[in-house]
Amino acid sequence: MTYPPTDLHTARLLLRKFELYDVDDVFNYANDPEWARFLTAPTPYTRADAQSFVEGNSKSEWESNTMFAIEFEGKVIGAIGFRFDAPNELAMLGYSIARPHWNKGLMTEAVLAVNDWAFEQFGLAKIYSFADVENVGSWRVMEKVGMTREGTLRSHGVLRGVRQDFHYYGILRSEWAGNLGCEPQGMAER
Numbered sequence: 494m495t496y497p498p499t500d501l502h503t504a505r506l507l508l509r510k511f512e513l514y515d516v517d518d519v520f521n522y523a524n525d526p527e528w529a530r531f532l533t534a535p536t537p538y539t540r541a542d543a544q545s546f547v548e549g550n551s552k553s554e555w556e557s558n559t560m561f562a563i564e565f566e567g568k569v570i571g572a573i574g575f576r577f578d579a580p581n582e583l584a585m586l587g588y589s590i591a592r593p594h595w596n597k598g599l600m601t602e603a604v605l606a607v608n609d610w611a612f613e614q615f616g617l618a619k620i621y622s623f624a625d626v627e628n629v630g631s632w633r634v635m636e637k638v639g640m641t642r643e644g645t646l647r648s649h650g651v652l653r654g655v656r657q658d659f660h661y662y663g664i665l666r667s668e669w670a671g672n673l674g675c676e677p678q679g680m681a682e683r
């Protein structure tokens with residue numbers, strides 16, 4: 494599968510590939526233990542961590558590492574991306590946004606855009622994701638975009654040294670509201 498880096502525009506956001514000059518913006522929001530609470534990101538988060546994250550995402554091949562920077566009012570305030578499983582026509586979604594911008598509907602807006610893009614482009618059968626059961630904001634986003642809670646996996650990972658339960662959510666191609674006659678095309682063929 495090959496495809497070029499893509500920009501997606503929503504009402505308030507520009508979603509685009511990371512650039513090397515984004516390091517300071519990423520450091521500004523990621524240097525916050527509350528932002529990192531449900532993530533595997535290092536804490537404390539150093540400028541070197543931001544540099545490594547931005548370099549990894551800006552220099553890598555877009556199709557092997559599909560991670561959009563979330564730009565709002567000229568600054569990068571978060572990231573959203575997919576890990577594709579082409580043989581199974583699946584994509585796993587992941588995201589984060591800076592704390593000053595929580596609860597403004599911005600991640601819901603971003604997820605709707607990237608899910609539409611991924612379903613349209615790749616003939617996916619399903620997009621899925623998961624969130625710590627205590628990360629209400631994250632699983633509310635998944636519910637607001639039409640994903641269904643498929644189950645709760647108990648003690649399914651470790652966050653900050655503590656075993657955690659995770660809600661898993663998914664949306665099938667047939668449930669995707671943006672699917673207006675778009676013909677499925679197997680990812681493996683692309």
Ligand SMILES: CC(C)(COP(=O)(O)OP(=O)(O)OC[C@H]1O[C@@H](n2cnc3c(N)ncnc32)[C@H](O)[C@@H]1OP(=O)(O)O)[C@@H](O)C(=O)NCCC(=O)NCCS
Binds near residue numbers: 529595599623625632
């Ligand atoms: C999770 C996260 C991405 C949500 O982004 P966001 O832009 O705030 O999301 P939205 O504003 O689109 O939606 C959040 C929803 O959760 C609700 N919410 C948030 N915290 C809540 C809480 N403690 N209890 C109940 N509802 C809560 C909000 O009210 C909103 O729902 P509403 O629109 O029905 O009112 C953001 O908090 C974040 O980046 N957190 C840190 C990183 C992270 O946890 N990433 C996800 C890992 S799985």
